[in-house]
Amino acid sequence: MKEILLIRHGKSSWEFDVTDYYRPLKQRGKDDSMLVAQELLSKGNTPNVIFSSPATRALNTSKIFAKILEINEKEIIIIEDLYDFDGRNVINFMKTLPNELNKVMIFGHNHAFTSISNIFGDRFIDNLPTSGLVKLTFDIEDWKDLNKGQTEFIIIPKDLKE
Numbered sequence: 009m010k011e012i013l014l015i016r017h018g019k020s021s022w023e024f025d026v027t028d029y030y031r032p033l034k035q036r037g038k039d040d041s042m043l044v045a046q047e048l049l050s051k052g053n054t055p056n057v058i059f060s061s062p063a064t065r066a067l068n069t070s071k072i073f074a075k076i077l078e079i080n081e082k083e084i085i086i087i088e089d090l091y092d093f094d095g096r097n098v099i100n101f102m103k104t105l106p107n108e109l110n111k112v113m114i115f116g117h118n119h120a121f122t123s124i125s126n127i128f129g130d131r132f133i134d135n136l137p138t139s140g141l142v143k144l145t146f147d148i149e150d151w152k153d154l155n156k157g158q159t160e161f162i163i164i165p166k167d168l169k170e
Contacts, residue, residue: 010146011160012102012128013055013113014121015044015073017066019138029091030064040139040165041069045076047163048141055113058083059101061090063117069139070115095120095127105151129159139165 018037026032033041054077060070067086074081089097098120105112122136129144136142146157 009110010148010151010154010157011053011055011111012144012146013048013053013111014125014136014142014144015069015113015115016118016121016136016138016140017061017063017069017115018072020065028063033065033068037065037069037138038072041072042076043165043168044139044141044163045073047168048073049076051161053111053143054079055111056109057085058113058115059085059087059090060115061092061117062086062088063091066090066115066117070113073113073115090114090116092120093117095123098124099127099154103152103154107150109151125159128154128157130156131159131162133159133162136162137164137166 018033018041020031020037021034058070058074060067070084071081074084089101092098122133125133125136125142141163143160144157145160
């Protein structure tokens with residue numbers, strides 16, 4: 009059994025004169041990421057490893073999750089191929105994960121994560137919002153055999169707000 013937690017980066021700010029790669033999180037992005045991470049913690053879902061896109065907004069989101077899940081942020085593995093918007097590089101990365109890893113958390117971007125959730129999950133998602141999380145499970149032993157799995161749960165920030 010393999011599990012993937014896909015987390016779209018938190019809401020980013022456009023107020024700084026930086027390229028897309030370096031856009032920081034807005035305060036709302038930080039707050040929403042903390043909410044979702046706390047909800048994930050309450051479900052008892054801790055990954056074996058955290059992988060993140062190197063983009064500032066994704067990496068900072070992964071650090072928020074690491075802190076709440078009590079994982080040393082130095083253990084976050086930055087993967088250049090996760091800075092991907094159509095999903096092909098992310099899917100190739102997933103299919104080459106080491107088989108000793110059974111529970112992985114990946115931080116990245118849309119449209120890739122909405123697309124991957126719909127390709128591999130069994131629940132349609134119109135759009136995975138910022139700070140949104142999808143847990144996919146697969147009845148496989150080898151990541152190269154990745155195919156249709158189950159959408160175990162989805163955590164959306166607005167659903168956690170009163």
